[in-house]
Amino acid sequence: MNSRSFKSISGRDLTIRSRRSAVIFEKSPEDLSSRFSMQFSFEPEVFAELIEYIEDVASKSWPNLQPVEARNLSSDYHEYYDREFGNNGYLSIRGNALNFDRPSLQSDRLYQFDKRKMASFVYDLLKLQIKARNKELMMQA
Numbered sequence: 001m002n003s004r005s006f007k008s009i010s011g012r013d014l015t016i017r018s019r020r021s022a023v024i025f026e027k028s029p030e031d032l033s034s035r036f037s038m039q040f041s042f043e044p045e046v047f048a049e050l051i052e053y054i055e056d057v058a059s060k061s062w063p064n065l066q067p068v069e070a071r072n073l074s075s076d077y078h079e080y081y082d083r084e085f086g087n088n089g090y091l092s093i094r095g096n097a098l099n100f101d102r103p104s105l106q107s108d109r110l111y112q113f114d115k116r117k118m119a120s121f122v123y124d125l126l127k128l129q130i131k132a133r134n135k136e137l138m139m140q141a
Contacts, residue, residue, distance in 0.1 A: 001017050001018065001019045001020070002017065002018050002019070002057065002060075003015055003016065003017040004016055004053055005057070006018075006030070006040075006042065006046055006049070007043060007046065008040040008041055008042055008046075008070075009041045009043060010041065012024075012027070012028070012031055013027070013028040013030075013031070013040075014027065014038060014040045014050075014098065014110075014141045015027070015028060015108075016050075016054065016057060016111070018057035018058075018060065018061050019061065020040050020061060021061055021062065021114075021115070022061060022112060022113065022114075023057055023112075023113040023118055024057060024063055024109060024111070024113070025098075025110040025111045025112075026108040026110055026141075027028070027108050027110055028108070029108055031108075034105060036101050036102055036105065037099070037101050038100045038101075038102065038110065039097055039098070039099045039100075040097060040098045040099075040100075041095075041096060041097040042096045042097065043096070044096055044132070045046060047096040047139070048129070049123045050128060051126075051128075054121075054122065054125060055122060055125070055126075056128045058113075058118050058122055060128070061118070062115045062118065065115060065118060065119055066119060067119055067120075067122040067123035067126055068119050068120060068123055069120065069123050070120035070123075075118050076115040076117070076120055077091055077113070077118070077121040077124075078091060078092060079091060080103075080111060080112065080113075080114075080117060082103035082104070082109070082112065084107075085103045085104035085106070085107065086131075087103040087104060088103060088111065089100075089101060089102055089103035089109075089111050089112075090111075091111050091121075093124060093128060101136075112114075
């Protein structure tokens with residue numbers, strides 16, 4: 001399993017692990033947070049690297065992945081069901097931050113993607129990148 005960690009502004013590490021047919025977001029085992037909700041805010045440069053890495057591991061985990069807008073609940077990444085813990089996990093994007101409600105306090109896992117949820121997540125990340133670029137270009141003009 002491949003993995004890479006990204007440091008948030010607060011110093012918290014978000015680790016992304018990938019294998020065939022799965023991409024998993026985890027908190028660092030050293031992070032002793034006893035809260036279900038966790039936020040990872042990143043500097044713009046780090047967030048851009050994170051997006052690039054997610055796109056890369058997604059295309060390796062699912063070679064024919066096509067970013068698409070979520071059209072129904074089964075493809076919307078906002079919520080997923082974790083079978084191991086019998087509970088839901090949640091994910092949202094706000095600016096350069098990822099917000100998680102993890103499925104269990106007994107695990108470092110924050111979120112596990114399947115192909116359809118990853119396709120809608122990558123779609124939204126790309127949309128966010130385009131907005132940021134357009135804003136940057138407008139500020140330069």
